[in-house]
Amino acid sequence: MKDYRPVVYAAFCVLLLLAPFFLNAYWVDVLNNVGLYAILGLSLNIILGHAGLFHMGHAAFYAMGAYTTAIINTTYQIPVLWLMPISGLVAGVLALVIARPIIHLRGDYLLIVTIGLVEITRIALVNNIFGITGGSNGIFGISRPEIFGFRIRRPEHFFFLIWGFAAVTVFLFHRLENSRFGRALNYLREDETAAEGSGINTAHYKLIAFVVGAVWAGMAGNIFAAKMTIIAPESFNFWESVILFMIVLLGGRGSIPGVILGAFLIAGLPELFRQFASARMLIFGAIMIAMMIFRTEGILPPRPRRYPAPASGGGEGAS
């Protein structure tokens, strides 16, 4: 059977690239949200999809990035985009500190602890911790990002910022997946004891998976803060984590195209059915159950990695 995927992916990219020229501001903004969710989903995919760690507290890292940007930008007027690496770094360091004591917890215990994490973060933000988070009103007056003197403010400007960053993410994460690092995460997902017994430092890889995922979520938080110009704790509640979790599971754990599709379905599709808006979470819930029963691996599960045939000795080639 011929593989049509490259054609489909190319067509998708072209359509997406042309979209802001045909859609009105509202729909471009919907696409922007989808893009942010895609980036966040891809970052969670490293932790949940590849390393198989049940992490439902991703919104905490997202919040960390957004608040880092908001606080530094509004206090010291440092341009928003310069703060992107710092936001990623802060979220990454947080992940390093938090994940170390909890990564050895298995499966559903880890799930519940990460839920606790995101709730503690939210409560801390609401309580205006250290007097810098602005309490439940959050922080406003975050400045717009600028690139080479060009001020990004309209939805179609953000479209290119967000989807550009998403493209970079896909490019880098694709390489990450197809590497010693990506394989190591999969080994520990498949069988931790066997991985450790094969010489893989499983604790280290779990930690690094958390850090990589958190750094990216932190950078996505930076873009979010720049796009909204106002952020509040309620943007980073537990349901945000659930939505990210669902994006990865629905699309396909460990699959980049799957996660992007998941972002479109979960963040984009409900916009098409606004008349059912009140019932959409109900339908989500039912779909989650049905998915697990009928298609556990997600809509677009990852394909096996491909390796070059051995140089000598009559390998079988790509048959």
Added chain:
Amino acid sequence: MSLLQLQNLTKRFGGLVAVDDVSFEVPQGAIVGLIGPNGAGKTTVFNLITGNYRPDQGDILFEGRSIRKLPTHKIVALGIARTFQTIRLFPKMSVLENVLAGCHCRTHAGAVAAMLRLPFQKREEAAALAEAHAELAFTGIEHYADQVAENLSYGNQRLLEVARALASRPRFIILDEPAGGMNDFETAALIRIIRRIRERGITVLLIEHDMNLVMEACEHLVVLENGANIAEGTPAQIQADERVIEAYLGVEED
């Protein structure tokens, strides 16, 4: 000097003494068999050597150095590789990727190197691939390289575990019932592979219930019963040992 020395090793689980004051040595370059009835504590000894369990008493020396407190992956990096009694592959991954897991501890590229595809990362990846293919060829399962591991036959899954262990470039390999589930033909091939492993300079310690394999492949045997070391010697000596015969006849096997 002995490659591996177990000194008065004891391990308890609750009230049960699984390994009771066991001491023996594995000389450099030997093929040593660890035998005994079921429940004698053989696999527990393996799990103690590889750091899956921590001994309650005693010490384990590898090349004269205590490895009692090291985590498993560091023990592998020092040159001790193992296979599991209950096959533990990465079932949904390809045969080749399973062997690449073994190459892991001899390579270094991390997340950043992978994202940037640094030149050293590419060279390393190519070398690891070549090595993985070589180990598959060594164990005679190179034709299955692209298959999913769980689709292999039982015997081939055992060989894949051996290939994965070899890919970590060990100086010492521990095989836990490598012939389990194999037919006579496969077992004969396995014996040849074990001998060729030793020819590569790798010392072998194995647990096996297949007495033909043990008597044919091993030149030194250690017998455990109820967690204790009851006899040691050449296969001929062991076959003549009163206590061993008693242990085997007294306890129904399998």
Added chain:
Amino acid sequence: MDFFLQQLTNGLAVGSIYALIALGYTMVYGVLKLINFAHGDLFAIGAYLGLTLLTAFGLTRFLGPLGVVIVLALMVMGLVAVVGAVLERVAYRPLRQAHRLSAVVSAMGASIFFQNALMLIYGARYKVYPHDILPKNVVSLLGVEVPLVRLLVLLTSVLMMVALYLFIQKTRIGTAIRAAAIDQRAAKLMGINVDRVIMIVFLIGPALGGAAGLMVGLYYGQINFTMGWMYGLKAFTAAILGGIGNIPGAMVGGLLLGVIEAMGAAYLSIAWKDAITFIVLIAILIVRPTGLLGERVAEKV
């Protein structure tokens, strides 16, 4: 001292409600090794059903306060038990053999489903229980004035827990439940109908959860469709605190968590009340993952 005793009784009353909900988590975890994320929502359904039944039939016209509460409790427990059993049949049984993550996700799906079903049926705003059902008396306890309702909540919960404990320890079905929790396959070989055991667990757990929902409605007077989430998480923390899978553990954990929370809110900071629960949860999991009464099990390699 007065303040302290007020907080203590309050903590015990809330804790006994947590304990009732925690029992549902711990029993399901015992036999299925599954965190039933939808359990908190079953509790919320109990609270809403209680309100509906209370206002629909005008029970208060025929019966005294005690009669109303008993009839109401029985109806709510029965109905929520049925919902629990249906949940098991639809969302969990098909996943019995699947990867554990699948069942957890299915449970989250069920939770989202129930929560939004409640919102669609009853609306998103707080609902208020009629407040003339239970007496407003105060009783004097060690010289401290404590609301009677508070003591009744505590007493009823403890009675239910004792009844459950006896049921699990003394009856044939209870023995089967314990056997299935230890080793499902062995239990099956011994002729225990494991499907039936699981069904019974999914009747008892939700029934207790539903009763807890009704109590919250009667005690606090107002309910909301998202209440199942917070109570569920706290009850789950209680179950972990006591050692998940352990029935007396859930009881002890619930009461303890209720008191910790009440004291934390009273003496530390009310704004951080909900965070205290999570900090307790995380600390327990890091320091002693088996909980207070749980046993340490060696992982098999």
